[in-house]
Amino acid sequence: SEQGAPLSPGTTIGILGGGQLGRMLAMAAARLGLRAHIYDPSGDPPAAQVAAHHTEAAYDDTEALARFAAAVDVVTFEFENVPAPTAAALAAQTAVRPNPRALEIAQDRVLEKSFLNDLGIATAPWAEIGERAALDAALSQIAPPAVLKTRRFGYDGKGQARLTGLDDAGWAWETIGKAPAVLEGFVDFRAEISVIAVRGLNGRVVCYDPGLNEHREGILHRTTVPAPLSRKIAQDAVLIAGRIVNALDYVGTIGVELFVTPQGLLVNEIAPRVHNSGHWTIEACLVDQFENHIRAVAGWPLGDGARHSDAVMENLIGEEALAWLNLAAEPAGFHLYGKDTVRAGRKMGHITRLSPRRA
Numbered sequence: 001s002e003q004g005a006p007l008s009p010g011t012t013i014g015i016l017g018g019g020q021l022g023r024m025l026a027m028a029a030a031r032l033g034l035r036a037h038i039y040d041p042s043g044d045p046p047a048a049q050v051a052a053h054h055t056e057a058a059y060d061d062t063e064a065l066a067r068f069a070a071a072v073d074v075v076t077f078e079f080e081n082v083p084a085p086t087a088a089a090l091a092a093q094t095a096v097r098p099n100p101r102a103l104e105i106a107q108d109r110v111l112e113k114s115f116l117n118d119l120g121i122a123t124a125p126w127a128e129i130g131e132r133a134a135l136d137a138a139l140s141q142i143a144p145p146a147v148l149k150t151r152r153f154g155y156d157g158k159g160q161a162r163l164t165g166l167d168d169a170g171w172a173w174e175t176i177g178k179a180p181a182v183l184e185g186f187v188d189f190r191a192e193i194s195v196i197a198v199r200g201l202n203g204r205v206v207c208y209d210p211g212l213n214e215h216r217e218g219i220l221h222r223t224t225v226p227a228p229l230s231r232k233i234a235q236d237a238v239l240i241a242g243r244i245v246n247a248l249d250y251v252g253t254i255g256v257e258l259f260v261t262p263q264g265l266l267v268n269e270i271a272p273r274v275h276n277s278g279h280w281t282i283e284a285c286l287v288d289q290f291e292n293h294i295r296a297v298a299g300w301p302l303g304d305g306a307r308h309s310d311a312v313m314e315n316l317i318g319e320e321a322l323a324w325l326n327l328a329a330e331p332a333g334f335h336l337y338g339k340d341t342v343r344a345g346r347k348m349g350h351i352t353r354l355s356p357r358r359a
């Protein structure tokens with residue numbers, strides 16, 4: 001395991017990416033007496049509004065990256081598409097947590113699925129698609145319905161095409177831009193769940209209870225905790241997340257998305273960062289996913305992730321946030337991310353409604 005002395009209060013956490021996840025990380029850092037330094041190419045990213053420092057520079061600006069690395073005590077990130085050369089340049093100069101290998105795996109669906117399957121963790125049946133002919137070959141093994149996904153740079157259902165029959169192959173290949181891809185068998189899942197796990201610098205692991213995730217137009221709409229699962233399935237999900245973070249020698253918070261099927265659990269994907277489906281932990285746990293990520297990357301003891309309440313988190317997408325005054329009047333945890341322009345599909349905030357813990 002990676003070693004290192006705990007960072008003292010007053011030291012600085014460097015965060016690549018300045019969106020709402022970086023914002024909530026910076027707020028958690030501030031609560032612990034740590035400073036946040038946001039690295040983001042845009043002028044007024046949500047996280048910079050609440051951070052001590054902001055470097056406004058491109059992710060391939062090697063001089064700016066070197067100055068950033070020299071100015072902070074550890075580097076972490078809030079999005080998984082951090083370019084590999086950026087992570088490598090920073091890692092040559094300072095500690096990057098979680099380690100860049102987690103990024104490499106999460107950025108590439110072939111590496112990700114191979115990594116999972118090598119650990120004995122089940123995924124949807126899949127095949128690597130390098131060119132058009134490979135798609136036809138794969139469709140003889142993985143019969144439609146199936147999903148074609150770009151190998152890299154997919155998120156919120158982008159870079160995906162669903163095939164209902166063999167006739168769709170040409171269309172699907174065009175739709176994803178004839179890019180390197182994977183073909184996945186379509187999973188007739190009963191539910192989508194996620195486990196948020198955190199691993200400390202000393203190897204200790206904290207897992208939050210699995211949440212049930214519902215999407216609308218490919219974007220997370222609602223997370224309900226506890227997910228309605230048998231004790232056995234809930235335990236299996238948590239154990240899978242634990243195996244993943246241990247195998248990666250991971251430091252920080254990770255989101256593991258799973259499908260619940262009649263045959264058991266399949267992992268859909270892993271997100272090497274704090275996760276939208278873990279926002280409920282802010283209100284429903286003593287120490288939330290953001291604070292535990294900061295604790296992990298700072299080498300501090302992890303905090304208690306036990307859930308004291310049941311919770312339903314809903315994202316406020318686009319114009320849904322215009323109802324902010326009514327939402328703020330509810331007895332709920334209400335969050336806006338400081339984004340000044342409302343755009344369709346844009347995550348503007350979220351609300352978490354609690355009820356007493358039942359089980």
Ligand code: AMP
Pocket residue numbers: 124147149154155156157158184185186187188189192215218257268269
């Ligand atoms: P992803 O970007 O891989 O997380 O996919 C986005 C969403 O598409 C998932 O949350 C699922 O709802 C759906 N999806 C992705 N892959 C599959 C699959 N193999 N079978 C069924 N649904 C899928």
